[in-house]
Amino acid sequence: MTHDPNCLFCRIVRGEIPAVQVFEDEDTIAFMDIFPASEGHALVIPKLHAANLLEMPDDALTAVHRSARRLAAAMMRGLGPAGFQIRQFNGAEAGQTVFHYHVHVVPCYPGARPGLHGRDQADPAVLAGLAGRIRAAL
Numbered sequence: 310m311t312h313d314p315n316c317l318f319c320r321i322v323r324g325e326i327p328a329v330q331v332f333e334d335e336d337t338i339a340f341m342d343i344f345p346a347s348e349g350h351a352l353v354i355p356k357l358h359a360a361n362l363l364e365m366p367d368d369a370l371t372a373v374h375r376s377a378r379r380l381a382a383a384m385m386r387g388l389g390p391a392g393f394q395i396r397q398f399n400g401a402e403a404g405q406t407v408f409h410y411h412v413h414v415v416p417c418y419p420g421a422r423p424g425l426h427g428r429d430q431a432d433p434a435v436l437a438g439l440a441g442r443i444r445a446a447l
Contacts, residue, residue, distance in 0.1 A: 313358045318409035322356050329436040331380060331443050336372035339380045341436040342413065346423035349388045349416040349439050353377045360408045361399040369410075377412045379447070387446030388439065390416035394423070 312319040320326045321338065328340040331351055342350040353376045355369045362370075381393050396413040398405035404425050415423050 311358045313409070316358055316409050317407050318354050318411060319358050322354070329433065329440045331383075331440050332376075332447060334372075334376065336369060337376040339376055339414075341431070341440050342427065343430055343436070344427040345431050345436075346413070346415050346425065346427045347390075347418065347421060349384055349390065349443065350423070350427065351380055351384070351414050351440075351443070352411050353380055353414065354409060354411040359410045361405065361410055362397065363399070365410050373410070373412055377414055380414045380443070383443045383446040384414060384416050385446075387442040387444075388416055390418050392417045396425070398425075 312323065317326065321328045321340065331339040331341065337353055337355055339351055339353045342352050353373050355365070355373050357369055359365045359369065377395055381395070384390065384393060394415040394417060396415060406426065417423060
């Protein structure tokens with residue numbers, strides 16, 4: 310499995326940087342976004358390093374999207390949003406800020422329109438509570 314020693318998400322995979330994790334399987338990790346666009350916004354990343362969609366091996370891409378579906382279903386049950394968005398950015402001009410392939414799963418609530426990225430860092434205790442509600446619904 311390839312890793313980039315300087316990549317923020319590779320460092321999360323290796324346990325060097327903490328993250329409020331929702332679940333992990335052999336190929337992926339799902340964790341809360343620390344700059345959420347909406348309440349419950351989480352990310353799914355592959356454990357291998359690929360900068361963007363074009364670098365992703367097919368099997369890893371399948372694993373990430375299988376986990377994104379699992380996460381979205383648990384969010385719907387655990388948080389009760391009206392819907393959700395699956396977002397994925399490729400390149401700085403497209404809004405990508407961490408150059409390790411990842412999928413955003415963003416809950417959508419009535420009357421709220423989440424931006425592309427959140428502006429304010431979330432309280433870790435709030436993230437932990439939301440992650441617990443999602444985990445309970447898995």
